[in-house]
Amino acid sequence: xxxxxxxxxxxxxxxxxEIAGLAGRAPAPVRLMEVCGxxxxxxxxxGLKDLLREAGVEMISGPGCPVCVTPDGYHETAIxxxxxxxxxxxxTFGDMTRIPTRLGSLQTAVPARGSAVKIVxxxxxxxxTARRNxxxxxxxxxxxxxxxxxxxxxxxxxxxxxxxxxxxxxxxxWTIPAPLRAILTAGEARISGFLxxxxxxAIIGLEPYRFVAREFGLPGAVSGFEPADILxxxxxxxxxxxxxxxxxxxxxARVVRTEGNPAARAVMEDALEPCDALWRGLGRIPGSxxxxxxxxxxxxxxxxxxxxxxxxxxxxxxxxxGEVLRGILSPSRCGLFGRxxxxxxxxxxxxVSLEGACLVHHKYRGPVRAVKRKI
Amino acid sequence: MCLAIPVRVVGIDPSGETGKVDYxxxxxxxxxALIKDIRVGDWVIVHAGFAISRLDENxxxxxxxxxxxxxxxxxx
Numbered sequence: 001x002x003x004x005x006x007x008x009x010x011x012x013x014x015x016x017x018e019i020a021g022l023a024g025r026a027p028a029p030v031r032l033m034e035v036c037g038x039x040x041x042x043x044x045x046x047g048l049k050d051l052l053r054e055a056g057v058e059m060i061s062g063p064g065c066p067v068c069v070t071p072d073g074y075h076e077t078a079i080x081x082x083x084x085x086x087x088x089x090x091x092t093f094g095d096m097t098r099i100p101t102r103l104g105s106l107q108t109a110v111p112a113r114g115s116a117v118k119i120v121x122x123x124x125x126x127x128x129t130a131r132r133n134x135x136x137x138x139x140x141x142x143x144x145x146x147x148x149x150x151x152x153x154x155x156x157x158x159x160x161x162x163x164x165x166x167x168x169x170x171x172x173x174w175t176i177p178a179p180l181r182a183i184l185t186a187g188e189a190r191i192s193g194f195l196x197x198x199x200x201x202a203i204i205g206l207e208p209y210r211f212v213a214r215e216f217g218l219p220g221a222v223s224g225f226e227p228a229d230i231l232x233x234x235x236x237x238x239x240x241x242x243x244x245x246x247x248x249x250x251x252x253a254r255v256v257r258t259e260g261n262p263a264a265r266a267v268m269e270d271a272l273e274p275c276d277a278l279w280r281g282l283g284r285i286p287g288s289x290x291x292x293x294x295x296x297x298x299x300x301x302x303x304x305x306x307x308x309x310x311x312x313x314x315x316x317x318x319x320x321x322g323e324v325l326r327g328i329l330s331p332s333r334c335g336l337f338g339r340x341x342x343x344x345x346x347x348x349x350x351x352v353s354l355e356g357a358c359l360v361h362h363k364y365r366g367p368v369r370a371v372k373r374k375i
Numbered sequence: 376m377c378l379a380i381p382v383r384v385v386g387i388d389p390s391g392e393t394g395k396v397d398y399x400x401x402x403x404x405x406x407x408a409l410i411k412d413i414r415v416g417d418w419v420i421v422h423a424g425f426a427i428s429r430l431d432e433n434x435x436x437x438x439x440x441x442x443x444x445x446x447x448x449x450x451x
Contacts, residue, residue: 010445
């Protein structure tokens, strides 16, 4: 399957020209939120951020980085598990081990005797770790949106069916539509429309976003991650503004079905139930998280080990990741950005995660701060 | 965490639940529990080791046709 056209300069130039024409006739300013962190990365990596700005479209990063929205309380809980319990393996994705908290990070933590932190690429790897280490308890610290939640849940259900009772999951499960409502209700991000995530939508489909058009009158489109994909999505949003007919368009139909992935949704519906969840930057949002149903209690690390991530673990002094995640602050306007907060020495999660807006800005736009320094 | 590019299924284990995909020329393991009736040759999106969506070739073709149109308009 050729992907050349998705990167073709004539194609992207043509789409950008159409976008500029549409943006010129739309009420200014045109501010579109890319909800997904992978979009943030792709938009910067392909140089689209500046090209779109020239075309009259300002792209704003949203809350779409699971590692970033997971509050410090969860990370501290994971650190406590591995530093206080012996013969214990805490498995998680690489980014998760570098989040700085009051207790340091999983990377700097000194595990208790016989315990360890293990970086995995897939929850299935954590499960195999449990199988291969009969003398250890293994907890997979799983932060994710609907893209990742089914994979983690399938793995947890497998542990249940195989009665591998040394394996459990510390869930930090976030669902994407809820924070969009929170951001729109707050009204502070002044958004004209959304670029909806590609792979979250591959699971949940289009229906969960319809309230945005229906209740808030705002357009949106699901898009893929190649340059032409992103521009097709943005063109669709602008066409909806021109026509005065906001809806949820699917500009990534080769991957995203209207109904999403029914098998993955069934896995989630069978084993998980909605719960209130505390988001970094967005606060507590009713029904915005997922947790294991009582019949899956054996794989729920929170219940098994009596864990309750504390609510009072605030961000590092001066860290403004919360505002970045709400779409009201550009990373370079944070006082720490590029000075005391860098990819080598991150102070907040948005400078850690590969999808974090601060890391992406630093990597592709340099450490220059937008606010002039006093000399 | 997210490869975000399509990969091709090159092998399926007897269980039907796991197998191999070709990622830029390298064969890597993947789990197919979330895809119904997976077949060798299918293009899928893999995330955290799990295939989460099968590519629809007709839709892919339609998008490519649309991009070709934009390309032609630019040349004209």
